[in-house]
Amino acid sequence: MSDRESGGPRTAETRGAIRAYVVSRFPAAKNLDLDKPVSLLDSGVIDSLGILDIVAFLEESFGVQVRDEDLAPENFDTLAALERFVEARRLPGGK
Amino acid sequence: MSGAPAAPYLLHHLLERTAAAHPSKEALVDGERRLDYAAFREAAGRCAASLLAAGLAPRDRVAIHLPKSAEEAWAIFGASWAGGVFVPVNALLRPAQVRHIVEDCRVRFLITSAQRWETLRGEVATVERVLLVDDPSHWPASGVAVAPARIGEDLAAILYTSGSTGRPKGVMLSHRNLLAGSRIVSTYLGIRHDERILSVLPFSFDYGLNQLITATEHGATTVMLTFRFGEEIVRKIDAERCTALAGVPTIWAVLTQATPSFRKRKLESLRYITNSGGAVPTETVRQLREALPHVQLFLMYGLTEAFRSTYLPPSELDRRPGSMGKAIPETEIFLVNAQGERCKPGEAGILVHRGPTVSLGYWERPEETAAVLRPNPLIPPLQGADVVCYSGDLVRMDADGYFHFVGRNDAMIKSSGYRISPSEVEEVLMKGGALAQVAVIGLPDPVMGERVHAVAVAGAGGPPDKAELLAHCARELPPHMVPRDVEFVPELPRSPNGKVDYKLLKAERAAGTVKA
Numbered sequence: 001m002s003d004r005e006s007g008g009p010r011t012a013e014t015r016g017a018i019r020a021y022v023v024s025r026f027p028a029a030k031n032l033d034l035d036k037p038v039s040l041l042d043s044g045v046i047d048s049l050g051i052l053d054i055v056a057f058l059e060e061s062f063g064v065q066v067r068d069e070d071l072a073p074e075n076f077d078t079l080a081a082l083e084r085f086v087e088a089r090r091l092p093g094g095k
Numbered sequence: 096m097s098g099a100p101a102a103p104y105l106l107h108h109l110l111e112r113t114a115a116a117h118p119s120k121e122a123l124v125d126g127e128r129r130l131d132y133a134a135f136r137e138a139a140g141r142c143a144a145s146l147l148a149a150g151l152a153p154r155d156r157v158a159i160h161l162p163k164s165a166e167e168a169w170a171i172f173g174a175s176w177a178g179g180v181f182v183p184v185n186a187l188l189r190p191a192q193v194r195h196i197v198e199d200c201r202v203r204f205l206i207t208s209a210q211r212w213e214t215l216r217g218e219v220a221t222v223e224r225v226l227l228v229d230d231p232s233h234w235p236a237s238g239v240a241v242a243p244a245r246i247g248e249d250l251a252a253i254l255y256t257s258g259s260t261g262r263p264k265g266v267m268l269s270h271r272n273l274l275a276g277s278r279i280v281s282t283y284l285g286i287r288h289d290e291r292i293l294s295v296l297p298f299s300f301d302y303g304l305n306q307l308i309t310a311t312e313h314g315a316t317t318v319m320l321t322f323r324f325g326e327e328i329v330r331k332i333d334a335e336r337c338t339a340l341a342g343v344p345t346i347w348a349v350l351t352q353a354t355p356s357f358r359k360r361k362l363e364s365l366r367y368i369t370n371s372g373g374a375v376p377t378e379t380v381r382q383l384r385e386a387l388p389h390v391q392l393f394l395m396y397g398l399t400e401a402f403r404s405t406y407l408p409p410s411e412l413d414r415r416p417g418s419m420g421k422a423i424p425e426t427e428i429f430l431v432n433a434q435g436e437r438c439k440p441g442e443a444g445i446l447v448h449r450g451p452t453v454s455l456g457y458w459e460r461p462e463e464t465a466a467v468l469r470p471n472p473l474i475p476p477l478q479g480a481d482v483v484c485y486s487g488d489l490v491r492m493d494a495d496g497y498f499h500f501v502g503r504n505d506a507m508i509k510s511s512g513y514r515i516s517p518s519e520v521e522e523v524l525m526k527g528g529a530l531a532q533v534a535v536i537g538l539p540d541p542v543m544g545e546r547v548h549a550v551a552v553a554g555a556g557g558p559p560d561k562a563e564l565l566a567h568c569a570r571e572l573p574p575h576m577v578p579r580d581v582e583f584v585p586e587l588p589r590s591p592n593g594k595v596d597y598k599l600l601k602a603e604r605a606a607g608t609v610k611a
Contacts, residue, residue: 027565028577041323044187044574048323049345049511049542052353068355071326 014062015083021057022079026050037078051076058082064089104247105270106308107143107176109277110136113314117288122311124318124335125165132314135169140238142173142226146204148235149224153178153243154250158202158222159298160184160193160211163319166228167298168307170206175251175270178243179204182253182265183299187573190218192263196255197222200265200458247271253458254301256399257516259487259505265458266399268301275425275451276301276402277308282424283406284367284393286339290315291364293337295322295346300512301399302371306341325354329362336364343372343512344379348542351382358386367391371403372512373544374500377416384412394420396500399514400467401484402452404428405498419490419498426450428498430490435472438492443501446490447472449483506597508537510545513575517597520568520576524549527567529559534587535578536601538611548611549578550587550600558583582611 023029028045032038040046046054054076055066064086075085099111113120114136122135130138146157157174159181161167167183174181184196197205197219205222207215209229226233251273253265280286292310294317296303310317318335322328328350332340342350347370350357368383368390375383375394383392392412396419397403405428407420422428429437430444438444449471456464467485474480489501508515517535524533532552537545553559561581568577588596604611 023562027562028569028574030562030566031570045569046323047574048325048349048353051324052349052542055353068326068359071324071353071355073323 011083011087014086015079017061018082018086019079021061022046022054022082025053025057034079037080039077040079041073041077046076054082058086062086062090103274105175105245105249106251106273107139107172107242109274109308109312110139110172113311117314120288120314121316122314123165123168124316125163126319128165130165135165135172135311137238138165138169139172139176141234141236142170142206143176143239143242144235144237145226145233146174146177146179147239149204149226151177151179151204153245154180155204156180156182156200156202156253157204157206158182158184158193158197160186160188160205160207160215161228162186163294163297163321164228165319166206166208168317168319170228171252171298171304171307172311174204174206176239176242178245178249180250180253182255183297183304184255185297185299185573187297187575189571189573190215191571192573194218195262196265199255199262200253245270247274250455252304254299254304254399257507257514257519258463259507260516260518262519263516264460264463266301267455267458268402269455272402272452272454273304273308276305277312279424279426279452280305280403281309281313283408284309284339284369286310286313286315288314290339290366291318291335291337292316292339292341293318293320293328293332293335294341295320295328296341296343296512300372301402302341302343302397302512305402306339325349326356329354329356329360332362332365333360338364338366339368340365341369341371344370344375344544345511345542347375347379347383351379351386352542362387363389365390367393367409369393369395371395371397373509374417374419376541380412380416394418396420396498398484398486398488400454400456401448401450401486402454404446404448404486407497411497415493415497417499418493419500421497423450423452426452429473430492430498431472437473440492440494443489443491445504446486446488446498447483448486449481453482453484506536508535508545508547510537510540510543510547511575512544515547515576520547520549520572520578523568523571524551524564524578524581526571527559527564529554529556529564531555532587532595534595534597534600536597536604538601538604547576547578548604549581551581551583552586553583580611 099108114132118133122132123130157179251270255263391409395406405420432444471480520535540546590596603609
């Protein structure tokens with residue numbers, strides 16, 4: 001893993017919080033190896049209704065705004081994708 | 096091919112007739128693939144030929160376990176054409192539930208994909224022959240020459256659905272039932288040849304299946320979509336110029352609450368949308384009408400045992416908010432009280448359905464069938480009493496003959512359009528270990544109608560890890576059946592006769608007396 005991917009302390013915190021939320025809200029996630037880039041959507045862990053809850057979680061916990069065009073599989077499919085999305089939105093000018 | 100009779104009476108006659116009249120009309124849109132009616136008929140004919148060559152005899156059950164796809168559509172018509180009985184199996188079901196269906200109605204033939212067969216192989220040993228849609232060697236080059244003679248009363252399909260207890264039961268539908276459902280819905284929705292119907296509901300659900308049949312009857316186009324984001328629905332409607340969309344309450348919640356573009360895009364091509372599988376909250380109805388002022392909204396009610404009972408004409412939406420509407424064409428709906436008499440206006444009673452969509456009952460379940468399909472209580476037996484369907488739903492009628500849902504008379508849960516039997520979920524929870532007892536109930540939910548909630552008594556070892564227990568459920572059950580939460584209590588309340596008091600469990604939590 002490169003330095004950039006492993007990120008700083010804030011990234012690790014974000015990653016931990018997202019993971020904890022996904023596992024508690026979607027118990028089926030426990031059946032996946034979340035350390036691998038496994039698809040949360042294709043595996044059926046997160047369905048169209050679950051997206052609603054994740055959006056609310058991201059907005060509340062990280063203060064990011066989820067825009068129309070963000071509602072796409074590439075931002076929600078894996079834990080890493082969710083984390084990347086949050087980090088990108090937190091950058092100056094990212095909102 | 097023999098060609099369809101002037102007045103179709105078998106399901107595949109609809110396809111034969113439309114394909115003869117409009118061979119190059121677009122029939123199925125499945126992602127990038129497009130089949131016209133000639134190709135749809137050709138594929139269904141090859142499927143029928145393959146089943147017959149494999150030894151299918153009339154009335155043999157053919158399970159179809161596929162994601163929503165052109166293959167699923169032609170397999171349905173192909174099984175009918177071969178004289179078989181098609182059994183659509185929801186693509187979301189886990190192997191254990193698939194096995195239940197396959198064993199319950201003794202499926203002889205299974206049509207699925209190579210990938211799905213890999214996960215099922217060890218589970219469904221009783222199937223005689225498996226036909227893989229992605230293996231060209233399983234399908235002949237040409238279609239069926241002579242189809243076996245069948246009549247409208249013959250069994251066409253078995254749709255599995257849950258009740259208040261036990262495993263899912265197979266509702267038996269005749270060709271006549273399916274054709275009546277298509278004709279009736281086409282009448283009140285005014286379905287036309289130029290309709291482009293967006294199909295997001297599974298074909299294992301009578302509501303979703305009916306869309307495919309009505310489209311085929313009228314030479315309209317079925318646009319198939321498996322979606323994860325509301326955005327995908329909006330984009331598909333625009334890209335394919337869809338005129339119709341059928342949904343359950345969850346879909347409207349996703350569109351109005353989690354799909355910003357739904358309000359921004361005009362969706363000009365849409366002519367009507369329909370809801371069934373649970374009531375839509377009044378606020379969601381308001382938002383749908385605001386977002387789609389040019390679209391007709393039909394609120395409907397039905398149960399698989401009689402397909403569809405009522406619909407509310409769009410013109411009545413403002414006058415009768417919250418109403419289930421009135422009887423569908425060709426059908427009489429009445430309410431009976433505990434004494435078995437017809438209810439007076441305003442009096443709540445069980446909804447009873449009589450008409451051509453009353454099913455043939457549950458496959459090999461005489462007692463459960465007898466409880467639901469009974470002689471018409473309002474006509475003397477020797478004076479032409481027909482068989483009617485008792486819904487189990489408590490309903491009242493207003494002075495103008497419009498119906499209003501009051502409640503359910505048993506413990507059945509309805510969530511995201513699915514009927515869920517508490518006992519099926521309880522069985523899986525108990526297998527998860529470490530529980531002394533558990534009761535599963537449905538709690539009111541603004542998005543899902545009801546959400547699945549488990550109330551458990553821990554075993555001797557104390558409460559198990561909740562996340563582990565729910566993860567176990569997610570392995571054993573399709574997503575809509577997995578409880579949203581497990582609540583631990585010292586003991587479950589009992590009714591005077593010693594049974595778990597589901598009504599009390601539900602009422603305490605719905606009223607907030609007990610925090611769920």
